[in-house]
Amino acid sequence: MxxxxxxxxxxxxxxxxxxxxxxxxxxxxxxHIYFDGNSLGLLSKRAETKAMELLDSWKSHAIDGWTSGDQPWFYLSERLGEMCAPLVGAKHEEVVITGSTTTNLHQLVATFYQPVKDRTKILADELNFPSDIYALKSQLLIHGFDPAEHLIQVKSADGHLLDEEAIITAMTEEVALIVLPSVLYRSGQILNVKRLTMAAHEKGILIGFDLCHSIGAIPHALTDWDVDFAFWCTYKHLNGGPGAVGGLYVNEKHFGMKPGLAGWFGSHKEKQFDMDHTMSPAPDAGAYQIGTPHVLSAAPLLGSLTIFQEIxxxxxxxxxxxxxxxxxxxxxxxxxxxxxxxxxxxxxxxxxxxxxxxxxxxxxxxxxxxxxxxxxxxxxxxxxxxxxxxxxxxxxxxxxxxxxxxxxxxxxxxxxxxxxxxxxx
The missing domain is CATH 3.90.1150.10 (Aspartate Aminotransferase, domain 1)
Structure with a gap:
């Protein structure tokens, strides 16, 4: 240029x-010049239209909206996951739109953090968004571990950037799980997800990524990179609206693992209304849902994601x-x-x-x-x-x-x- x-x-x-x-x-x-779309994306006319359509489906169908209308609510989380999957480079069954960033992180850590013997620590970094660190410390406390000892946070030399070599060096035999951002929320540094995933797996460690500042802005190939799990919000670059529903990815190789935090919307769709007190989890990423979908908070994504599909x-x-x-x-x-x-x-x-x-x-x-x-x-x-x-x-x-x-x-x-x-x- x-x-x-x-x-x-x-x-x-x-x-x-x-x-x-x-x-x-x-x-x-x-x-006005709006340069804060990495905090909250602007409203699109398509998102507005879909939000109004979903509101109208409530008006028109009442409880039958769960299975009737153009977008039955019962399948909305999976439908949006299918629309979102190309943005993270995943198969549609590996993605579901549900919960919030921190709720989904809690779910995924509760599922994949399985400390054994001397492998008890979680590896993160000191530049990550605070909510992720709060969640990781909380999960360690639930397991009876002191976060001061069991949460490793890779240091930054300048307060802005992370050294990937330092991250890899910190992948010791004591680490049971790694959670890192794909893009640092302050400096905008992109971490090499493929490289870090390969390094983690070589040492027998599961690894997941926070995609909040990358989804909708940069390409991903989570399945090809063999990432274990990922989570994100949808109100930044995806323009889903304030408090819009979050998303999560689980590599298909982990399908069948019981969710760490079980909830009835993680049930197999055909068995959910059996009301059995023994859960039958969905066979895919849908198993990691917890509660009833926030239909009206997810609705704008039906419109906003079509723009990404087109472009x-x-x-x-x-x-x-x-x-x-x-x-x-x-x-x-x-x-x-x-x-x-x-x-x-x-x-x-x-x-x-x-x-x-x-x-x-x-x-x-x-x-x-x-x-x-x-x-x-x-x-x-x-x-x-x-x-x-x-x-x-x-x-x-x-x-x-x-x-x-x-x-x-x-x-x-x-x-x-x-x-x-x-x-x-």
Whole structure:
């Protein structure tokens, strides 16, 4: 990509963008630039339509909606799993849309963490999202282990990135299970899932991944990579809506393992309403469901996922890389004098779908951006995440954002705001 910093060049890139027409699919506030799609994706018209259709099915069918209508609720989790499977590189029976990120993690750890003799520890990292760490510590306590001793968290040399060699070195004979992010939520670093999975299996360790910041943004091949399990949310890049239902993957080689946390929606569909007090688990990933599907919270995905089916994740990834590369170039060329540090990886194979800027005045800069109708994401103590999403953001918006940052820094507009986070950052 040329290092042309003119607005004209941004407009040229927009004209060449083969995904530009999909921007019209989303509700975008006039005169606003939304770069927080890696926290909450925007509402699409298709998602809105499907949500209303599912609401109408309740109105029209009442309890018969479980088995009647265009999308019977009884099979909704499996149907959405089938739609989601190509995004994680899995067979449809290996994926189900259910629960939440943390609930699904608890389920999967309760299932696959089976400490024996000296192999009792769980391996994670110190940069993971806190909720994952809370869940892992909780599971260790349930088994009677002290998390301070039995949870290994691989250290980061710089507070932004993880060294995969250090992760592999930490895969000792004491480790019973590994849980890692596919993409680090702060710096956007992509971990080599295939490499880490191979290394874990060579040492006889099961391994799973948190895909919250990669699903819908980068391609996966979980089954080909032989990953044991994975889990994710659907409200970020998948645009499923606030609190949308999560998802999980279980490699088919593990089918038949009893779920660690049993619940009646994990039952075999044909036997669920036998009401037998001895559970007959589903023969596939459906066994790891716990409670009744949150139908209205899953409904928007019926619409949003059709966009991914049409475009394909490879084309989405291509544009995403172009957007973030363009933004990094503009930051370097136009903001170099103002003390910003690009803390995300530069390489296409290591960089997720957002950029991560470090600045000592990050919180106040984010407030100044929002005051200028740009929505960023602050991460304490000094991080700014900017996520230009391939489905609805433009190169012109990237240019405008950097231009506004230049104005904020040049005129010291950030000094009008306190350099502390709000209640929600």
């Amino acid at each position: 040329t290092r042309d910093v003119t607005k004209k060049y941004a407009l040229t890139l927009d004209k060449q963008d083969e995904l530009h027409s999909y921007r019209k699919e989303f509700y975008i506030q006039p005169d 394909g994740i490879e084309r989405i990834r291509k544009k995403s890389l172009q957007l973030t590369a363009y933004m990094m170039m503009l930051v370097e060329e136009r903001l170099g004098e103002f003390g910003f540090q690009i803390a995300n990886p530069y390489g296409d194979t290591q960089r997720g779908a957002h950029i991560f800027l470090q600045h000592r005045e990050a919180a106040s800069i984010c407030k100044a951006l929002k005051n200028m109708n740009v929505v960023p994401d602050f991460r304490a103590p000094s991080g700014i995440r900017l996520a230009p999403v391939a489905l609805y953001n433009t190169f012109s918006e990237v240019w405008d954002c950097v231009d506004k940052l230049h104005t904020i820094m040049d005129k010291e507009l950030y000094r009008k705001f306190t350099n502390t986070r709000d209640v929600i950052a």
